[in-house]
Amino acid sequence: MSTATYTVTGMTCGHCVSSVTEEVQEITGVTGVDVDLPSGKVTVTSQAPLDDARVRAAVEDAGYQLTS
Structure with missing residues (x-):
């Protein structure tokens, strides 16, 4: 198993969270x-x-930016 943490900008609500989660999954x-x-x-x-x-x-496909 591997775990990595990223910072995403532009998320403001639960729908944003769902969009990012779905794309990354x-x-x-x-x-x-x-x-x-x-x-x-x-x-x-x-x-x-x-x-x-x-x-x-994947994050960009969801409409957000990965900053790290």
Whole structure:
């Protein structure tokens, strides 16, 4: 198992959280996504370390920006 935490900007509501969660969960190997709206932190659990570019693309597909 691997866990990584990212910071996402632009999320303001529960719908934002759902959108990011759905997109990131579609990445092959992801086993869990936890989004903390107030801090903008997104913690992703996966079977193996993920390519940050894939996470960035998923967040951008949801309409938000990955800042770290």
